[in-house]
Amino acid sequence: MDGASMDRVRDVTLWVNGERVSRRVAVRTHLVDFLRVELELTGSHLGCEQGVCGACTVRVDGVAVRGCLMLAVQADGARVETIEGLSDSGAIADLQAAFHARNALQCGYCTPGMLVSAAELLAANPAPTRDEIRAHISGNYCRCTGYHAIVDAIETTAAARRGEGGAA
Amino acid sequence: MTGGDRQVFNNRTINKNAAPLNGDRARIQGEDTRKVKAPDFAYERPESLDQVFDLLERHGDEARILAGGQSLLATLNMRLSSPGLLVDIGRVPGLAGxxxxxxxxxxxxxxxxxxxxxxxxxxxxxxxxxxxxxxxxxxxxxxxxxxxxxxxxxxxxxxxxxxxxxxxxxxxxxxxxxxxxxxxxxxxxxxxxxxxxxxxxxxxxxxxVPPAGSVAGFDELARRHGDYAIVGLAAQGVPAGAGWQGLALAFFGADDRPVLATAAAAVLAEGGGIAAAQAALDRDLDPPGDLNGDPATKRHLARVLLGRVVGAMAEGR
The missing domain is CATH 3.30.465.10 (Uridine Diphospho-n-acetylenolpyruvylglucosamine Reductase; domain 3)
Structure with missing residues (x-):
């Protein structure tokens, strides 16, 4: 590679779902294209690519972020968790089961981002009101199920984690 | 993750194949055969303010500061902006807190x-x-x-x-x-x-630090929660009898920059009341129309906001 293009690429090392990953990336590649194309972790979805729809929401260093609004180079050294890692670890198995039970997904396109957002809410607020749930997922668009069942699922999970009749 | 899980979820683990994916070489060289959306730019990640100043002095208008990136990345993805160089200040010590x-x-x-x-x-x-x-x-x-x-x-x-x-x-x-x-x-x-x-x-x-007794008010009108405001109001001041001291009413979404509504604030400061302040607002704001509404709509919404925000501040909400 010639010198002129070296500032267009960068070597990055990050931890994705606990695995150490080193790659050379084009600096203009955003995090979700990196995850999907380079690592073939296609659970993180791309909708609008302007931060509005929330389908690309992943966890970086413990907090939910828009994967389309972060460059892969910015994640150099970071711990990234995608829906694949969150599923495999079982960390949100109850939330996923509630989504299933409540029919809180149909096509599933928004679901990975929705789960990351919901998990962050439940970690910070064990007893959110329905309004708080709606406000928190306001940046995650669903175009088929509708939000009512999603709010139900999140509310059900919160109640179950508090030990208040989770089966609902 | 257990070995068994790895088997089950084999199709979801990271691709460890060292061979580049088809098209990788072109992508790395910035000649993407797929749909990479952001325009080509250079990227630097300075680790000190001195390095930031070096880059800014060397690249001038071509350089854009990358802070949180929540607006800049969207404009890059949409190719609404095409900087020659992004200067990522995310790891410059001393800039946060x-x-x-x-x-x-x-x-x-x-x-x-x-x-x-x-x-x-x-x-x-x-x-x-x-x-x-x-x-x-x-x-x-x-x-x-x-x-x-x-x-x-x-x-x-x-x-x-x-x-x-x-x-x-x-x-x-x-x-x-x-x-x-x-x-x-x-x-x-x-x-x-x-x-x-x-x-x-x-x-x-x-x-x-605001003076003792200062109260704040904030509200905005948006089509959806989290959208940019059609019109918004940030206000701060100290209640004084029927009036206010040091009252500032800053409207946003109402012009090409945030605007202090000084005429309306003066009316309120002297105890003139919200209705009079709403009337005075026409002297403060000259909003251009945009996709969210024409000027008359924005003026109306600004008056509504003023009533809500200042009313809540006066009641100590």
Whole structure:
């Protein structure tokens, strides 16, 4: 590679779902294209690519972020968790089961981002009101199920984690 | 993860194949055969302010500061902006954090919205910011977006520039030669325009601790929660009998920059009441129409907001 293009690429090392990953990336590649194309972790979805729809929401260093609004180079050294890692670890198995039970997904396109957002809410607020749930997922668009069942699922999970009749 | 899980989820584990994916070589060289969306740009990640100034001096207008990236990355993905170089200040030490020094609260430019709202000096002294932050976009964006990025971008419909105006904040602009300070009222020059020179970095925002008894009010009207406001109002002042002392009403989404409604504030200061202040607002605001509404709609919504926000402030809500 010639010198002129070296500032267009960068070597990055990050931890994705606990695995150490080193790659050379084009600096203009955003995090979700990196995850999907380079690592073939296609659970993180791309909708609008302007931060509005929330389908690309992943966890970086413990907090939910828009994967389309972060460059892969910015994640150099970071711990990234995608829906694949969150599923495999079982960390949100109850939330996923509630989504299933409540029919809180149909096509599933928004679901990975929705789960990351919901998990962050439940970690910070064990007893959110329905309004708080709606406000928190306001940046995650669903175009088929509708939000009512999603709010139900999140509310059900919160109640179950508090030990208040989770089966609902 | 157990070995068994790995088997089960084999199709979801990271591709460890060392061979480049088809098209990789072209992509790395910036000649993408697929749909890479952002235009080609160079990227530097300085680790000190001196390195930032080096890059800004060397590249001038070609360089764009990358702070939280929550607006810049969207414009890059849409190819609405095409900088030659991104200067990522995310790892420059000393740019984040909120601290009180005497009667001033200094907010580092890289302070993220989520940290801003939770910072003890903000919670204790700057309720306007604490009220405004939940209106900024969505939680995942607040986890990355920064006050410096918002202020330097100068989107006329953004929350924090208007808050800075209402609080009488001072922008600290750093360059190789040192710092200069510019009042918020002088900093915003128009649509996405500020007094920042190409060799300067917005390093911090200094906010005076409001006087005792000061109350804050904030609200905005948006089509959907988290959208940019059609019209919004950030207000701060001290109730004094039927009137107000030091009342500042900063509207956003109402012009090409945040605007202080001085005529309406003067009416309220003298105890003139909300209806008279709403009438006076026509002298303060001359909103251009946009996709969210024509000028008459925006004037109406501004009057509605003034009534709601100042009414709530007067009642101590």
């Amino acid at each position: 909120v601290a009180r020094a005497g009667q001033t609260i200094r907010i580092g430019a890289m302070t993220r919205h989520c940290d801003l709202a939770a910072a003890p000096p903000v919670q204790a002294h700057l309720p306007l910011l604490a009220r405004a932050v939940p209106h900024i976009a969505h939680p995942a964006i607040r986890n990355r977006g920064t006050i410096g990025g918002s202020v330097a971008l100068a989107d006329p419909a953004a929350e924090l520039p208007a808050c800075c105006l209402a609080m009488g904040a001072t922008m600290v602009l750093a360059s190789r030669g040192g710092e200069r300070r510019v009042a918020a009222a002088d900093f915003f020059q128009g649509l996405f325009r500020t007094v920042l020179e190409p060799h300067e970095l917005l390093a911090a925002i200094e906010v005076p």
